[in-house]
Each structure stands twice: as structure tokens, then as C-alpha cells.
Amino acid sequence: MEFDPTRPIYLQIMEEVKKRAVRGDYSVGEQLPSVRDMASQMGVNPNTMSRAYQELEREGFLHTRRGEGSFLTHETERVEQERTALAQAACTAFIAQLRDLAFDAARTSRLLRQVEEEVNEDGDR
Amino acid sequence: MEFDPTRPIYLQIMEEVKKRAVRGDYSVGEQLPSVRDMASQMGVNPNTMSRAYQELEREGFLHTRRGEGSFLTHETERVEQERTALAQAACTAFIAQLRDLAFDAARTSRLLRQVEEEVNEDGDR
Amino acid sequence: MEFDPTRPIYLQIMEEVKKRAVRGDYSVGEQLPSVRDMASQMGVNPNTMSRAYQELEREGFLHTRRGEGSFLTHETERVEQERTALAQAACTAFIAQLRDLAFDAARTSRLLRQVEEEVNEDGDR
């Protein structure tokens, strides 16, 4: 994986794990790859991965059972909450981009209506 | 400037110049920094900058007068066209993110309405 | 190959490749020598040859498949179009020469009829 060198890697790993859970790569309650496996998978130091797992545990996103491994939270709502947070972040970034382009409100409205149509068509599939 | 190492630098420079023009950093018809200046400003080789300028000229985004320098197109429409293209690209990326998060149509609609409101508030400022 | 030092080499290479295709040295759809081979064949730097090939691709005269090589266009019409263009260029240069010699219209007419006869004899061969 590629990491943005200007931000702490463990934070970027946390986001990645959350995205994977939200995407459904891991199901609620499911065992996650071990710290070592995940570290080699993402090409980072196991210590860094361990830190990421610890922080995720503090946030209640996973729990670790000594000697057994780490497991994604059982609470569906917790994952849903992350989905919303990630969507909101994407949304904030998107608005910032439009603002930076000085894209006016009228054109934005038109663009968003287009987006909505596209999404609805997708939903129908 | 930081460049994504997986994509040609000259393409990223082209996008950056377009963004700057769209943001209004450069006005239509205005002389742009020379190839050498822009190259040192962005920390790339003058040849790479030259390539970027040449491609932008081919796209009609700027024109070069030998021995004089490069100038942003006089056509406001050309810049507007780029504004639209950049906004659409941002939009497409945004939708892809929501899709990747398995964000359903109903929630997306709500989110988009929220975006629209925020942008309108901006417009009112 | 000898190049006219007053004109960009890559442009002269483009013309040479077109002439070769028009002469039938390369057939439509056929693989062309690699950038490196053609460069050493013509005694130029591979970068210069690469530029020539890229411009020819932009003109639709050849297409490149990454990792495989470059191929003359499949469209016979494209090559025919070049034949016409080259003939017209030769023609324009010829007229300019006659004009430069202050060759009057009557004598030019006679000369042109002579050209036509010679070409027709050629056709009969």
C-alpha cells in the first residue's frame, strides 16, 4: 500500500481497516488477520500495525482476545457509524473541491442532480 | 509540489495549471510564468515543464509566442470548460467513494441535499 | 540519414516514415522497427525517434501498443491521404521553382503537358 508521507501511518492504516469493514471485506464479529499478517500485507512494521490495532480497539471498532486474535466489533451500528463518518469526510472534501474551483451554486445544483440520477440508476441495478 | 509517483508528472502539472487558472490565480490572456520559472517553482526539470506547456497549448489552454513567453488562452469559455471538467471529475470520484462505502441510495440522496445546502449558504455569503 | 539542420529532426523523421509507407516499404497494419532500432538506423537519439513516433501516433498514422511495439495504421485511406499530401507538397515546391525562374504561363503549360506524357508512358510500363 501507498501511504501519504505527511500523515502518521498508523492513522492511515486505521482508515484502511475501517474502509475494508465498511466495504464488507470483513464482517461483524469476524476474526481479522493477525498483526503480523496485516503488517506484511500492507508492507509496514508490525509495531506500527500493533499501534493501529490498539487505537481501533480503544475506539471500540475491534477487540482483541489474548492468544486468540483480533475480531471486528459485533455491533453493526458501530460499522454503520463509520460508514457515515467516511461518507461525510468524502462529502466535505468534495464540497471543498467545488469551492476551490469557484463552481457556483446553480451549476453545482445541476451537477448534483445529475449525480443523484446516476446513483438512483445504480440503485436500480 | 508533491507528485503522485504512479502518474506522469507532466499530466499532473497540466492539471495543476488548469486548477490555478480556474481558481483565478491566472487571468485569461495573462502571461504565465516562464517554463524555467514554473519548473523551479514546482521542482521539476524544465524539459518536463516544457512538455506540459506544449500539451496545454495543443489543448488550446494556452498559446506560446516564441521568444516572448506563454499566455493563458483569451477565451473565457475555454477556462469555463475546464472548470466544468474538473468539477465533473471530482464528482465522479466522489460517487465512486460513496459506492465503495456501499452507501445506499436513500442515504446518498440525503447527503447530496446536505451538500447542496452548504453550497447555497456559501453562495449567499 | 542526412538531416537539414535548419528544421527539427523529428519532423524530418515523420516525413521519412510517411514516404516509406507511401512507397510501400511498410504495409498497412505492419509492425514498424522499434524506436531503438529505427533510431540507430537513422542515427538519431532514441528520444528523438520516440517523439517522432508519438507525433505520428497523434496524427493517426501509426498506433503503439505498450510493450509490443508500433504498427502502421490499418487504414489504407490514411496512407493514401499522405500520398496525396506529399504529392501536393512536391507540386507546390515545383510551381514555386518555376515562378522563381520567371517561367511564363505558356512555357509552363508546355512543360506540364510534357510531364503528363512522361507519367502516362510510365503508367503503360
Added chain:
Amino acid sequence: MEFDPTRPIYLQIMEEVKKRAVRGDYSVGEQLPSVRDMASQMGVNPNTMSRAYQELEREGFLHTRRGEGSFLTHETERVEQERTALAQAACTAFIAQLRDLAFDAARTSRLLRQVEEEVNEDGDR
């Protein structure tokens, strides 16, 4: 002046002087620039220029009067003869080019008729 390095320079000078006379840069009977002046004008060695003048004299195209200088022939016909010869040479080269392009007789006829029209329009000016 630029010379083709594959052919004797004095021959190329001779052709140049003939072209100038045919173009009317020099009139019949008129004094030509001295060997020295012409040599520096064309950027060649005076010996080379001298050789060219001698050959032109042998061909009866100019005559030299010791201590006075060189003069273009008085005979208008001699210049006309050169005009024809140069036109014929241009013509031969033109036909060779069309042949090299495998430009067929029908297309050549069409092209030549176009040329003739252009020349006639020119003549009307």
C-alpha cells in the same frame, strides 16, 4: 549559403549564379560582383569562387575582362537557355518524386490540371 556537402561546391555556385541571372537579379551585360565579394557573400573560399567563374566563362555564361571585372553574357538567348535548362531539371526532379510516391497517372493528371489553373490565375494577376 548552405551547400550540399555531397556535391562540388563550385557546381552549386554555378547553379546559384545562373538562377540569379534567370531570376533577373543580374541583367544581361551587367557587371557581376567581384570574385572576392561574391566569395564572401556566399561564404566560400575565393579560389572556389574563381573556379566557378572560370567554368561559367567556359560555358559562355559570363566573360571576364582582365582588370575590369566579370560581366553577365550580353546574349538574352543564353540566359533563356539556362531558364529552360533549370525548369527542365526541376521538372525531372518533380516527376521522379511523383514516381517515388507511386502516384498514379490519373491522379497526376488531375494534380497537373490543378497546377495549370493556378499558374494561369497567377499569369492573370
Added chain:
DNA sequence: GTGGTCTAGACCACC
């Protein structure tokens, strides 16, 4: 000063 071209040589991606 300006941009345009060319070479030499490296490194990469795709095959």
C-alpha cells in the same frame, strides 16, 4: 530574456 530541440543516460511499466 523567451521557448524548442537534441543528446545521453537512467529507470520504470508492460510483455
Added chain:
DNA sequence: GTGGTCTAGACCACC
């Protein structure tokens, strides 16, 4: 093997 990109540095034309 193939082409694509980038750098470094030279030289040139036009102003």
C-alpha cells in the same frame, strides 16, 4: 524484449 518518462545539460532561434 517493447515504449514512456524524467533528468541534466547543451545549443539554438527569436526578441
